[in-house]
Amino acid sequence: MLLYYAQASWTANANGHSGTPTWTVENNPVGGSVTLSCYTCSTTEATSTTASAGCNHDVAVYVTYPDGAQSAPLYVLINTPASTTLQANYPQNSTWISQPGWNGYQSKYQWYLFDLCGNGLEGLDINETFGNWTIDYTYPQQTNWPFPKAGSAYFAGYDFDDFLAASGPSNAVPPPQNPPQPPQPLGDTTVYHDTPWYYFAGSQSFGSGVPIRVDTQQYYQDHGTHSLANW
Amino acid sequence: MATIDSRIGILALTMPLLAAVPTAKAGPVAMQPVAFLTGSADAIVLGSAAGTLQFQAPGAFSLQVLRVVKGPASIAGTTILVQWAPPSPGIVWPGAGFPATGAGIWFLKGAAGGWSFLPVAQGSVTFDMTYFPAPMTSLPGAYAYSATAPVQDKLASELAAAIEAWDGSFKLQFDDLFSGDLEDLKSPVIHTLDERLAASSSVRQQVLGLDGLIIGGDASALAKAVASDASFSKYGLERGMLLHAIRELFRSTDPAAIATLGQTAQSTSAALDLRRVAAHALAAIHTSATLPYLATLLDSPDAILRVEGIGGIGAFANSLPTQTPANTASLGYLQFPAKGVYKTEDTMAHFAMGPKAIESNESFYLSFWKAWWQQNRASLGF
Numbered sequence: 001m002l003l004y005y006a007q008a009s010w011t012a013n014a015n016g017h018s019g020t021p022t023w024t025v026e027n028n029p030v031g032g033s034v035t036l037s038c039y040t041c042s043t044t045e046a047t048s049t050t051a052s053a054g055c056n057h058d059v060a061v062y063v064t065y066p067d068g069a070q071s072a073p074l075y076v077l078i079n080t081p082a083s084t085t086l087q088a089n090y091p092q093n094s095t096w097i098s099q100p101g102w103n104g105y106q107s108k109y110q111w112y113l114f115d116l117c118g119n120g121l122e123g124l125d126i127n128e129t130f131g132n133w134t135i136d137y138t139y140p141q142q143t144n145w146p147f148p149k150a151g152s153a154y155f156a157g158y159d160f161d162d163f164l165a166a167s168g169p170s171n172a173v174p175p176p177q178n179p180p181q182p183p184q185p186l187g188d189t190t191v192y193h194d195t196p197w198y199y200f201a202g203s204q205s206f207g208s209g210v211p212i213r214v215d216t217q218q219y220y221q222d223h224g225t226h227s228l229a230n231w
Numbered sequence: 232m233a234t235i236d237s238r239i240g241i242l243a244l245t246m247p248l249l250a251a252v253p254t255a256k257a258g259p260v261a262m263q264p265v266a267f268l269t270g271s272a273d274a275i276v277l278g279s280a281a282g283t284l285q286f287q288a289p290g291a292f293s294l295q296v297l298r299v300v301k302g303p304a305s306i307a308g309t310t311i312l313v314q315w316a317p318p319s320p321g322i323v324w325p326g327a328g329f330p331a332t333g334a335g336i337w338f339l340k341g342a343a344g345g346w347s348f349l350p351v352a353q354g355s356v357t358f359d360m361t362y363f364p365a366p367m368t369s370l371p372g373a374y375a376y377s378a379t380a381p382v383q384d385k386l387a388s389e390l391a392a393a394i395e396a397w398d399g400s401f402k403l404q405f406d407d408l409f410s411g412d413l414e415d416l417k418s419p420v421i422h423t424l425d426e427r428l429a430a431s432s433s434v435r436q437q438v439l440g441l442d443g444l445i446i447g448g449d450a451s452a453l454a455k456a457v458a459s460d461a462s463f464s465k466y467g468l469e470r471g472m473l474l475h476a477i478r479e480l481f482r483s484t485d486p487a488a489i490a491t492l493g494q495t496a497q498s499t500s501a502a503l504d505l506r507r508v509a510a511h512a513l514a515a516i517h518t519s520a521t522l523p524y525l526a527t528l529l530d531s532p533d534a535i536l537r538v539e540g541i542g543g544i545g546a547f548a549n550s551l552p553t554q555t556p557a558n559t560a561s562l563g564y565l566q567f568p569a570k571g572v573y574k575t576e577d578t579m580a581h582f583a584m585g586p587k588a589i590e591s592n593e594s595f596y597l598s599f600w601k602a603w604w605q606q607n608r609a610s611l612g613f
Contacts, residue, residue: 082585100330104254114585117585120559121560123560127259128258152258157264162258165256166253
């Protein structure tokens with residue numbers, strides 16, 4: 001399973017000079033930054049503290065030997081998951097009948113995740129967290145739909161999915177409906193919504209990792225939505 | 232009489248309280264890589280499931296096995312019991328039970344007293360997402376295999392037949408196969424599938440076939456996809472997969488492929504999203520043959536095309552390797568080598584990729600790389 005390492009080990013090459021070198025780090029005040037485990041030593045552990053401002057090497061590192069000799073800079077780029085783009089023709093709304101005689105839907109969103117350089121990322125853990133749920137359907141009586149639970153998964157590929165789904169019998173309040181077949185429009189009966197909904201990359205522990213999406217998830221009677229396509 | 236009316240009234244009022252509680256689901260659902268499933272399973276079978284399961288309790292369902300792809304051949308033609316463990320937390324399912332039915336390709340693990348199964352998807356999965364749906368029929372002649380064929384070829388044949396039988400309705404399992412996962416089986420059967428789909432009378436299948444061929448680096452498939460793009464608009468989902476394959480996976484340095492990518496990126500008659508993915512592939516490849524096309528993009532009115540031009544020329548000048556899925560994960564495609572023919576302190580200082588970095592100070596990058604191209608194009612043979 002791929003992890004985004006936030007640490008690296010750097011070793012100075014003396015190249016004929018003697019003594020213990022001193023490390024100098026030029027961080028980007030509005031971008032990448034690292035701290036070192038030691039600053040006068042031959043080998044140091046660098047830990048990234050913030051990602052680069054964009055896809056350029058915005059941290060420079062030098063070593064200086066006691067005789068004044070300074071190395072050429074080591075340019076460092078600290079990459080991170082940076083943006084998501086909704087795949088064409090998503091969301092996909094399909095019928096979900098979880099028990100015979102019931103109706104329902106599942107709305108699937110599929111995003112591509114890109115790094116700072118605009119390249120697709122694959123092989124990441126994903127988790128979601130929910131914010132506050134607000135019930136929209138209160139008349140003639142309050143909905144009896146249960147709130148869903150947050151999930152997590154490891155995605156081997158480029159595409160990162162999220163489902164919003166409901167299925168139930170005809171006497172549920174309100175009864176979940178199958179998505180209408182186009183060109184019939186989707187319904188506008190809201191059941192409940194959750195905000196802020198977060199999607200994190202890099203961990204399956206809820207709330208851990210890099211936030212890659214935040215929006216509002218809305219459950220309707222016949223489909224579900226996320227409020228933002230891209231982030 | 233009045234008493235009876237009253238009782239009816241009470242019944243009417245209490246009925247809503249008996250309303251059954253539905254099921255709600257949220258969360259990610261991720262496909263397991265087919266190559267991983269193939270290696271992990273003790274048995275792979277084509278079979279039909281029957282039974283009823285409780286969501287929040289272990290259970291078992293029966294599986295009538297038609298063919299065995301991997302594992303003991305003796306279970307073909309028999310009905311086996313498969314144990315079910317409650318899956319992910321993303322589903323709230325207050326109902327008592329649900330039907331465990333469906334026909335397809337199942338991945339099984341040996342378990343005490345029988346079999347358990349490996350779901351092909353993980354996360355907030357429902358039962359119908361746990362196998363590849365496939366018809367319980369004999370295989371088409373093109374996909375027939377012998378008992379001694381490698382497991383990857385057998386599975387590829389079963390998947391290929393299932394994909395050809397797929398009517399295009401929403402199937403999570405199939406949606407995710409066309410991003411390189413099928414190719415990871417490394418079976419020649421997948422190439423057969425791609426060619427058959429590309430030659431299909433169904434435009435939807437054509438797009439999927441071309442997608443697979445493009446992932447395999449087929450320059451003629453790329454040319455065909457570009458030429459036919461306008462006719463693919465009705466199949467947005469499949470076209471989206473194809474564009475993604477060009478953008479992220481097509482890295483051929485074949486001169487014909489470079490020319491197709493370059494001409495597409497420059498073409499004002501091509502769809503803008505197609506131009507952008509072609510430009511991204513060019514920038515990722517960034518061999519010297521791509522440079523004239525990338526340089527032209529520096530003058531494009533489209534900001535994303537300019538970004539690709541800047542990133543691609545900068546990657547060439549700094550001797551960075553071609554960007555691929557493998558070196559994206561390792562960040563190897565961003566590591567400057569110690570020396571390069573055109574690499575200087577200036578080229579490193581002006582290196583940037585992607586809109587976030589470049590659009591923050593575009594003129595800084597644009598003017599440098601325009602000048603760099605003019606200074607170096609002759610020595611590069613252009």
